[in-house]
Amino acid sequence: xxxxxxxxxxxxxxxxxxxxxxxxxxxxxxxxxxxxxxxxxxxxxxxxxxxxxxxxxxxxxxxxxxxxxxxxxxxxxxxxxxxxxxxxxxxxxxxxxxxxxxxxxxxxxxxxxxxxxxxxxxxxxxxxxxxxxxxxxxxxxxxxxxxxxxxxxxxxxxxxxxxxxxxxxxxxxxxxxxxxxxxxxxxxxxxxxxxxxxxxxxxxxxxxxxxxxxxxxxxxxxxxxx
Amino acid sequence: xxxxxxxxxxxxxxxxxxxxxxxxxxxxxxxxxxxxxxxxxxxxxxxxxxxxxxxxxxxxxxxxxxxxxxxxxxxxxxxxxxxx
Numbered sequence: 001x002x003x004x005x006x007x008x009x010x011x012x013x014x015x016x017x018x019x020x021x022x023x024x025x026x027x028x029x030x031x032x033x034x035x036x037x038x039x040x041x042x043x044x045x046x047x048x049x050x051x052x053x054x055x056x057x058x059x060x061x062x063x064x065x066x067x068x069x070x071x072x073x074x075x076x077x078x079x080x081x082x083x084x085x086x087x088x089x090x091x092x093x094x095x096x097x098x099x100x101x102x103x104x105x106x107x108x109x110x111x112x113x114x115x116x117x118x119x120x121x122x123x124x125x126x127x128x129x130x131x132x133x134x135x136x137x138x139x140x141x142x143x144x145x146x147x148x149x150x151x152x153x154x155x156x157x158x159x160x161x162x163x164x165x166x167x168x169x170x171x172x173x174x175x176x177x178x179x180x181x182x183x184x185x186x187x188x189x190x191x192x193x194x195x196x197x198x199x200x201x202x203x204x205x206x207x208x209x210x211x212x213x214x215x216x217x218x219x220x221x222x223x224x225x226x
Numbered sequence: 227x228x229x230x231x232x233x234x235x236x237x238x239x240x241x242x243x244x245x246x247x248x249x250x251x252x253x254x255x256x257x258x259x260x261x262x263x264x265x266x267x268x269x270x271x272x273x274x275x276x277x278x279x280x281x282x283x284x285x286x287x288x289x290x291x292x293x294x295x296x297x298x299x300x301x302x303x304x305x306x307x308x309x310x
Binding site: 056057060064092093098099100102103104105106107145147148149173 | 236240241242243244246247292293295297298
């Protein structure tokens with residue numbers, strides 16, 4: 001399985017995302033923001049960082065990068081897409097996911113190992129976890145406060161589209177303690193904390209993040225079977 | 227030449243931590259009774275050539291698509307007659 005990782009100007013975590021994909025057992029394919037060909041990848045990761053320096057709004061300029069046209073198009077046909085941190089912001093700006101991410105309520109940039117509860121295991125990126133499983137992965141953001149209007153929040157909650165929630169501490173003021181959400185179909189997932197930084201015990205708080213990448217492999221393989 | 231000004235503000239119901247920080251600083255610098263501060267953005271767009279209806283329509287669209295995010299922000303767009 002080939003999983004594409006997009007590098008925008010200012011992406012930081014593209015290498016770690018590629019490494020996580022490889023550790024999970026897939027082939028990482030580096031994609032460039034200025035291209036408009038997904039090179040036949042089976043899934044796409046939009047990594048963390050500060051694309052375009054976060055100018056204007058986080059993700060607002062990246063949304064119009066040439067590579068986003070086929071991503072938005074194929075996401076509509078079921079291509080699995082995971083946006084991590086800045087990638088989540090790009091997915092919201094692209095309207096692939098509802099809501100928006102605004103400045104942390106505390107005004108501080110937060111960098112910590114964050115406890116999460118996996119709330120939904122029907123998505124392409126969470127199906128390898130157990131429902132309610134608690135995991136710990138790094139969180140690092142300045143604008144991670146998830147907001148949406150009440151109707152959208154009710155719909156996300158009512159349809160099980162909150163895929164992960166902050167446990168113990170809500171680090172950024174996100175509504176409903178939301179750490180990650182999915183689209184209706186479950187192929188597009190946005191997540192503020194960083195699973196790609198928790199795939200090797202030497203360099204992270206554990207290997208709890210691997211499940212996101214194992215999930216998409218499991219999901220792609222089950223699709224491939226007749 | 228035409229000048230167009232777009233003001234973008236966070237919607238009233240969205241928390242504005244930057245505004246809060248400024249509010250605190252104003253108080254610390256002696257300004258009592260600051261009820262609220264909201265911080266926004268202003269775009270001043272100078273155009274070569276005439277601002278015809280077609281360009282105005284495109285600018286109006288881009289003010290909502292690029293310059294602001296309708297989920298969290300409101301915008302106001304206007305022609306600035308005094309612009310150079």
